[in-house]
Amino acid sequence: MDNCLVLPNKPPPGIQDEVSMSVPASIAPPVASSSLRAIHRRTAATLISALAAPMTLATLALAVAAVSTCVSPLGGSAWAASRTMVARPAAKAPAAPSSAPAAGQPDAAVEKIAAVVNDEIISTTDVDARVDLALLSSGLPDTPDSRGRLVAQVLRGLIDERLQMQEAKKLDIKVSDHEVDEAIGRIADQNKMNRAQLEQLFADRRIPLSTLKAQGRAALLWNKVVIRKLRPSIEIGDDEVDAVVKRIQANAGKSEYLVAEIFLSVDKPDQDEEVHRLADRLAEQISKGANFAAVARQFSQAAGANNGGDLGWIQAGQLPADLDTALQNLQPGQMSRPIHGFTGYTLLYVRDRRTIMAGNPADSKLTLAQIVLPVTADTPEVMQRAKAAEISRTVQGCDAFRAQAKTLGSAQSGDLGVVRAGDLPERLGALGLALPIGKPSEPLVQPSGVVVLMVCDRVLPVNGAPDRAAISEELGGERMDMLQRRYMRDLRQAAYIDQRM
Numbered sequence: 001m002d003n004c005l006v007l008p009n010k011p012p013p014g015i016q017d018e019v020s021m022s023v024p025a026s027i028a029p030p031v032a033s034s035s036l037r038a039i040h041r042r043t044a045a046t047l048i049s050a051l052a053a054p055m056t057l058a059t060l061a062l063a064v065a066a067v068s069t070c071v072s073p074l075g076g077s078a079w080a081a082s083r084t085m086v087a088r089p090a091a092k093a094p095a096a097p098s099s100a101p102a103a104g105q106p107d108a109a110v111e112k113i114a115a116v117v118n119d120e121i122i123s124t125t126d127v128d129a130r131v132d133l134a135l136l137s138s139g140l141p142d143t144p145d146s147r148g149r150l151v152a153q154v155l156r157g158l159i160d161e162r163l164q165m166q167e168a169k170k171l172d173i174k175v176s177d178h179e180v181d182e183a184i185g186r187i188a189d190q191n192k193m194n195r196a197q198l199e200q201l202f203a204d205r206r207i208p209l210s211t212l213k214a215q216g217r218a219a220l221l222w223n224k225v226v227i228r229k230l231r232p233s234i235e236i237g238d239d240e241v242d243a244v245v246k247r248i249q250a251n252a253g254k255s256e257y258l259v260a261e262i263f264l265s266v267d268k269p270d271q272d273e274e275v276h277r278l279a280d281r282l283a284e285q286i287s288k289g290a291n292f293a294a295v296a297r298q299f300s301q302a303a304g305a306n307n308g309g310d311l312g313w314i315q316a317g318q319l320p321a322d323l324d325t326a327l328q329n330l331q332p333g334q335m336s337r338p339i340h341g342f343t344g345y346t347l348l349y350v351r352d353r354r355t356i357m358a359g360n361p362a363d364s365k366l367t368l369a370q371i372v373l374p375v376t377a378d379t380p381e382v383m384q385r386a387k388a389a390e391i392s393r394t395v396q397g398c399d400a401f402r403a404q405a406k407t408l409g410s411a412q413s414g415d416l417g418v419v420r421a422g423d424l425p426e427r428l429g430a431l432g433l434a435l436p437i438g439k440p441s442e443p444l445v446q447p448s449g450v451v452v453l454m455v456c457d458r459v460l461p462v463n464g465a466p467d468r469a470a471i472s473e474e475l476g477g478e479r480m481d482m483l484q485r486r487y488m489r490d491l492r493q494a495a496y497i498d499q500r501m
Contacts, residue, residue, distance in 0.1 A: 260309035279338035362422030367457035388443035
């Protein structure tokens with residue numbers, strides 16, 4: 001096993017400022033954290049199906065994968081148009097909890113308030129326990145520097161989580177102890193542990209198991225809130241699916257990338273520097289060997305966080321321009337530096353690369369033309385190679401190439417018609433598949449002389465039609481991502497939040 005504990009979907013934390021204050025330890029609320037927050041560019045179908053997904057100890061976010069009975073798979077035809085959400089009025093500040101210890105109570109019995117969220121308190125003990133959990137699950141080193149950089153991020157996650165739990169309570173949505181225990185048992189099973197071994201692991205690291213339980217309960221509650229409030233308002237039309245199918249077909253033969261991401265949101269301008277430092281720190285640790293998927297599960301605020309940051313297969317041009325440029329410069333196994341976008345910082349990791357909808361390359365149909373420069377006593381090879389090199393440098397496009405072939409007057413020059421790539425000699429077949437359309441090849445020495453080849457058209461074999469149901473799920477997920485971000489934004493704006501750490 002790696003140096004990290006793997007669970008599904010660790011809550012995505014945020015960033016805030018720091019202050020502090022004392023409060024009796026007895027009023028500290030349970031630890032919790034936001035696991036389905038700030039979702040972007042990933043499908044809610046993945047989020048929801050994660051409820052039934054296997055759990056591993058690489059990211060302590062059991063919540064989303066815990067109980068498959070909470071929801072059913074998304075499907076465009078099953079979504080019914082429903083209501084839209086209206087933000088509630090801003091909450092009034094509740095009476096501040098007393099920070100003084102009870103009469104006769106020793107100072108050692110008090111602890112500090114990290115934040116007040118409406119009428120509930122998040123204590124510094126809550127924050128410390130969640131930082132421990134973040135370090136364990138992500139594999140980051142437990143150093144003062146790492147802990148210091150995580151505090152603000154973890155606190156923001158706890159604040160969002162508390163807002164989500166309060167919203168669930170208002171809607172009378174509940175998660176039973178059995179659901180949480182079932183999820184923890186599944187986590188142990190997926191990591192080839194029994195329940196006692198999992199509990200011992202937490203005991204060895206001095207992390208209360210209640211921290212994991214609280215995190216999981218909060219995430220399950222928020223997932224149920226999102227399904228009840230947002231899913232009925234999502235409907236995907238056939239015209240939307242048709243547009244995606246056409247785009248996929250138009251891109252057949254081009255590259256697509258299997259991508260994972262870590263996204264860190266910047267909600268306010270004064271958070272930018274802190275978030276940037278965290279992004280740099282995560283990139284540094286991953287480059288030193290920390291597992292990208294584990295770090296993504298623990299820190300990413302994207303919907304794919306529970307799935308190791310997975311974005312699935314992404315085509316060129318599908319992401320925003322800044323991300324797309326970085327993506328096309330990455331090879332499988334490479335990670336970008338932090339990319340500063342409009343809403344935050346992103347790290348991209350390319351897991352694989354393939355050709356879209358491509359079948360057997362040998363079945364590709366190539367429309368070819370060639371110029372043959374015969375080698376004779378009067379036109380030795382060195383002369384013809386120089387002339388062929390000049391053609392390769394100066395002639396662009398099939399019309400110009402064909403005109404040049406006629407001018408040179410060689411009987412073997414001109415169109416070769418449509419040829420199956422697999423029927424050509426191996427070297428020429430590979431060249432025909434790789435050569436850009438309308439660009440001359442480098443000079444090739446053949447028995448007939450020195451040859452310059454050009455591909456005027458190339459039709460790649462199609463390996464099946466796009467899955468319309470999967471496309472509908474993807475579009476529905478993107479819609480739910482957007483609605484969920486708005487939902488969370490409205491909860492923050494309507495809440496009384498007093499951050500003191």
